[in-house]
Amino acid sequence: MDQRVKKKATIYDLSVLSGSSPSTVSAVLNGTWRKRRIKESTAQTILGLAELHQYTTNLQARGLRRSRSGLVGLMLPVHDNRYFSSMAQTFEGHVRSRGQCPVVVSASRDPEEERRTAETLISYSIDQLFIVGATDPDGVHEVCEPAGLRHINIDLPGAKAHSVISDNYEGARMLTEAIIRRFGNDDPLRPDELFLFGGRNDHASRERIAAFHATKKALLGADPEDGVQSSGYSPDITLCAFEAFYQRHGKLPRALFVNSSINMEGLLRFMAGRPAEMFSELVVGCYDYDPFGSFLPFPVIMVRQNIEAMITKAFELIDNATTTPQTFLIAPELIQPRSALKGPLDTLKDIA
Amino acid sequence: MDQRVKKKATIYDLSVLSGSSPSTVSAVLNGTWRKRRIKESTAQTILGLAELHQYTTNLQARGLRRSRSGLVGLMLPVHDNRYFSSMAQTFEGHVRSRGQCPVVVSASRDPEEERRTAETLISYSIDQLFIVGATDPDGVHEVCEPAGLRHINIDLPGAKAHSVISDNYEGARMLTEAIIRRFGNDDPLRPDELFLFGGRNDHASRERIAAFHATKKALLGADPEDGVQSSGYSPDITLCAFEAFYQRHGKLPRALFVNSSINMEGLLRFMAGRPAEMFSELVVGCYDYDPFGSFLPFPVIMVRQNIEAMITKAFELIDNATTTPQTFLIAPELIQPRSALKGPLDTLKDIA
DNA sequence: TCCGCTTGCACAATCGATGGTGCAGAAACT
DNA sequence: AGTTTCTGCACCATCGATTGTGCAAGCGGA
Numbered sequence: 001m002d003q004r005v006k007k008k009a010t011i012y013d014l015s016v017l018s019g020s021s022p023s024t025v026s027a028v029l030n031g032t033w034r035k036r037r038i039k040e041s042t043a044q045t046i047l048g049l050a051e052l053h054q055y056t057t058n059l060q061a062r063g064l065r066r067s068r069s070g071l072v073g074l075m076l077p078v079h080d081n082r083y084f085s086s087m088a089q090t091f092e093g094h095v096r097s098r099g100q101c102p103v104v105v106s107a108s109r110d111p112e113e114e115r116r117t118a119e120t121l122i123s124y125s126i127d128q129l130f131i132v133g134a135t136d137p138d139g140v141h142e143v144c145e146p147a148g149l150r151h152i153n154i155d156l157p158g159a160k161a162h163s164v165i166s167d168n169y170e171g172a173r174m175l176t177e178a179i180i181r182r183f184g185n186d187d188p189l190r191p192d193e194l195f196l197f198g199g200r201n202d203h204a205s206r207e208r209i210a211a212f213h214a215t216k217k218a219l220l221g222a223d224p225e226d227g228v229q230s231s232g233y234s235p236d237i238t239l240c241a242f243e244a245f246y247q248r249h250g251k252l253p254r255a256l257f258v259n260s261s262i263n264m265e266g267l268l269r270f271m272a273g274r275p276a277e278m279f280s281e282l283v284v285g286c287y288d289y290d291p292f293g294s295f296l297p298f299p300v301i302m303v304r305q306n307i308e309a310m311i312t313k314a315f316e317l318i319d320n321a322t323t324t325p326q327t328f329l330i331a332p333e334l335i336q337p338r339s340a341l342k343g344p345l346d347t348l349k350d351i352a
Numbered sequence: 353m354d355q356r357v358k359k360k361a362t363i364y365d366l367s368v369l370s371g372s373s374p375s376t377v378s379a380v381l382n383g384t385w386r387k388r389r390i391k392e393s394t395a396q397t398i399l400g401l402a403e404l405h406q407y408t409t410n411l412q413a414r415g416l417r418r419s420r421s422g423l424v425g426l427m428l429p430v431h432d433n434r435y436f437s438s439m440a441q442t443f444e445g446h447v448r449s450r451g452q453c454p455v456v457v458s459a460s461r462d463p464e465e466e467r468r469t470a471e472t473l474i475s476y477s478i479d480q481l482f483i484v485g486a487t488d489p490d491g492v493h494e495v496c497e498p499a500g501l502r503h504i505n506i507d508l509p510g511a512k513a514h515s516v517i518s519d520n521y522e523g524a525r526m527l528t529e530a531i532i533r534r535f536g537n538d539d540p541l542r543p544d545e546l547f548l549f550g551g552r553n554d555h556a557s558r559e560r561i562a563a564f565h566a567t568k569k570a571l572l573g574a575d576p577e578d579g580v581q582s583s584g585y586s587p588d589i590t591l592c593a594f595e596a597f598y599q600r601h602g603k604l605p606r607a608l609f610v611n612s613s614i615n616m617e618g619l620l621r622f623m624a625g626r627p628a629e630m631f632s633e634l635v636v637g638c639y640d641y642d643p644f645g646s647f648l649p650f651p652v653i654m655v656r657q658n659i660e661a662m663i664t665k666a667f668e669l670i671d672n673a674t675t676t677p678q679t680f681l682i683a684p685e686l687i688q689p690r691s692a693l694k695g696p697l698d699t700l701k702d703i704a
Numbered sequence: 705t706c707c708g709c710t711t712g713c714a715c716a717a718t719c720g721a722t723g724g725t726g727c728a729g730a731a732a733c734t
Numbered sequence: 735a736g737t738t739t740c741t742g743c744a745c746c747a748t749c750g751a752t753t754g755t756g757c758a759a760g761c762g763g764a
Contacts, residue, residue: 008499010720021744026721036723037742054498059475060415061720064749069412071476079431079440079456080697088431092458101472104431104456106444108700120453123411124423146406147360236698268643268692276690291620292644338628340620345432346588348460362750373714378751388753389712413750416719 009053017053018046029057063125071126072100075117075140077109077133077233082290083261083305087132087154089344090311100127109233111136118143128318130154130311135202137161152318154310157203162317163327166305168204171332172211172257172287178301178334179255179285180219189255191222197241197266198259200232205259208287212257231263238266246270254281261288291340299337306330307344361405369405370398381409415477423478424452427469427492429461429485429585433614434642435657439484439506441696442663452479461585463488470495480670482506482663487554489513504670506662509555514669515679518657520556523684524563524609524639530653530686531607531637532571541607543574549593549618550611552584557611560639564609583615590618598622606633613640643692651689658682659696 011025018025020042027033028046049055063069072095076084088104095102103126107114114131118140121129129151131140137158144151145160157163176194183189196212199205209228216223231241246252258264264286271279282298289304309330317328335341363377370377372394379385380398401407415421424447428436440456447454455478459466466483470492473481481503483492489510496503497512509515528546535541548564551557561580568575583593598604610616616638623631634650641656661682669680687693 011722012720022720023722023745024743027723027743030722032723037740039742042742056471056475058416058477058720059472060412060421060477061749062722063412064410064416064751065720065722067749069476078697078700079437079444080434080695081437082432082434085431085433085437085440088437088456089458092431101476102457104440105454106441110700119408120411123408124421124453125410125412234697234700235692235694262697265643265692268647271647272690272692290644291617292642292648295620295623295648296644297647297649338624340587340617340624342587343432345430345586345614348430348462348586364750374751375715375753376713378753379713382752384753389710391712394712410750413719414752416721417750417752419719 008058009050009055010058011055013053014046014049014055017049018042020046029055030062067125068127069125070100071103071121071124072098073121073126073129074102074104075114075121075129075131075134076104076106077135078106079104081262083288083307084132086307086344087311090307091130093344093347094311094315107134109133109135111139114140115143118149122147122149128152130314130318131158131161132156134158137163150318150322152314154314155204155305157327159325161325162322163325164310164314164317164330165204165327166310166332167329168207168287168332169211170329171303171305171334172208173215174332174334175285175287175301175303176212176215176257177219179257179283180215182283182299182301183255189220191216191220191227192224193254194220194227194257195245195253195255196228196257196259198231198233198238198263199228200230205230208259231266233260233262235262235265235269238263239269242266242270252278252282255283256285258284258286261286261290261293264288264290264293289335289341291343294335294337294339301337302335302339303332304335304341305332360410361402361407362410363407365405366398366401366407369401370394372398381407382414419477420479421477422452423455423473423476424450425473425478425481426454426456427466427473427481427483427486428456428458429487430458431456435613435640435659436484438659438696439663442659443482445696445699446663446667459486461485461487463491466492467495470501474499474501480504482666482670483510483513484508486510489515502670502674504666506666507556507657509679511677513677514674515677516662516666516669516682517556517679518662518684519681520559520639520684521563522681523655523657523686524560525567526684526686527637527639527653527655528564528567528609529571531609531635532568534635534651534653535607541572543568543572543579544576545606546572546579546609547597547605547607548580548609548611550583550585550590550615551580552582557582560611583618585612585614587614587617587621590615591621594618594622604630604634607635608637610636610638613638613642613645616640616642616645641687641693643695646687646689646691653689654687654691655684656687656693657684 011022014025015022025046027036028043033043074091092102107117114134131153133155134140137153138160141160151161153161153163155165157165180189213223229241231238279298285301287303289302363374366377367374377398379388380395385395426443444454459469466486483505485507486492489505490512493512503513505515509517532541565575581593583590631650637653639655641654645652
């Protein structure tokens, strides 16, 4: 009956079996048969045979012919992070509901890798590419453009394609304000007690840092020069920044603005091995939301970027004709400490 | 110079430009030219032209001809979770280092979706498929087998293909023991003060529950019937389980064994809005590691599955000839509270 | 000079699906 | 009956790369 690895049925096999031509079989199977005036009964015969022989379309062949693949790409900096993995989860839902196949890959925030990855995806004739948090979005654009690949930037903006990003300035403003207000009037925060850790020279960090500065100045009257400790997007570099600060001052600041959940992991590394009491008075604001991060033993105010809205907007933009590149801001949300929010997983059905 | 969307160069274009035949161009570009006794100088000419015209191979065409695509698939239950996203991150590294292209997709723990997803991937002629935490691994096998697709189960075992899973029994034994020992001799834990939440009828849950039972019995002398509250892999259902327990007993147990980080999120939801003091005496063991989870305001002992070892073993097995399906156990590691471990991201270079 | 071997490459079939075009037979109309 | 209009489908080129095979030119030796 079935030999080891029986070859998959093709339209040619069904053509022989049904007595119709390959093109007729093809038309029936891809649904264009009415347009081609194929008789209902012929179609039914072929569909029956297809079912019987477990026919499935060879999508590489179709892709080659049509020069599109049905694949939609999502390029992330990294997977291992709730922000980006939520992004992947949300993205998949959208793509699936459009009958296409999501492909998620990461490019490690490396401009070179970003371009290579885009090129590989193009070689597979993917239909659209969503570029998330790219270090060099315009470099990726240069690769996509000549290939005629529709693409869009998310999270970090580029100049040459539409971008959908969260309103970093407003988010950071809210967060800074919330941190400051967290301290009552009896013992208000002083300008030299609130520091920002993390961030590098990308659009998001610049906006957040600007808002941090401005808000500190507005509410606390001043902001010392050294109020920002850049430490990229690496837990270990952030750890070093905390260690260094601790060396210099003999303590941590009373309040921290942490630029991302990845930087928060740097703080965790700093905490590990140190007594919990050391952090009991700490107040932290973190630009990113992680449910576990929200329940740390000190108040952590978080900013949740509206991933659903960003992805929705991105699809809207990528579908419509390209005009001149624009950047769209999506409002993020301030999350109070000890909040466990619903996420993309909650829309999945679950069997207990 | 460049019209909008100039067509990509093909071997035929280079064939004309170089005066060689398409087959020669093809051989040069895919590296088989020495075997075909192409002159060095001819090769150089073609390579030069390829560079000049930014030639890139159309991988769909190659895939069609070779009936392999260079794609390696990873099928996850979900993205949005540190365990699975670490898996994706680790997987990508391995695949990349082999010069192939990783494709990560999720299938929502839905057997139907799992099979559909596998079928789609097969239609793209992926070369190998890594099936992680599938609800119905053998169903997926039935799809892969006739297509001749090499595949392997990870995290949850199947009967029809090799499986690499973590040693759930031993992990759960260690975890249960650690929870119990956490309580001193002055005020030891009683059997009715330790409950397991989460889990369903899959291999991992069964093993963990068995170990939980056995260890409780061994160390505490007994284990009441209702010691296990199944609640699947859903935060909300787990939340309900906690609510229900709280209704019945007016309090939470002193100690919890939580079956996965997803179930831990159910606990977070229970905590939200309730006073922190309610949980100050709680001791939790969680089968999964999440860096933020490790620093909650009560001791959380975690089990970290050895993802790197699992993926490595899986590659080893999938590369070698299939013998009769076997299941390989990978030892997990007990993680003490307040530990911030390195992860797959730490191997990426980072620019601050 | 003729044979045989090597070198260097061209030819053409093939992978599986798609879609423009053409054409026979039936039906409709004059 | 003769002409036009539909129906229903077959034919065939095509997408871009791969690969088995064939063959001419060059070269060395007898």
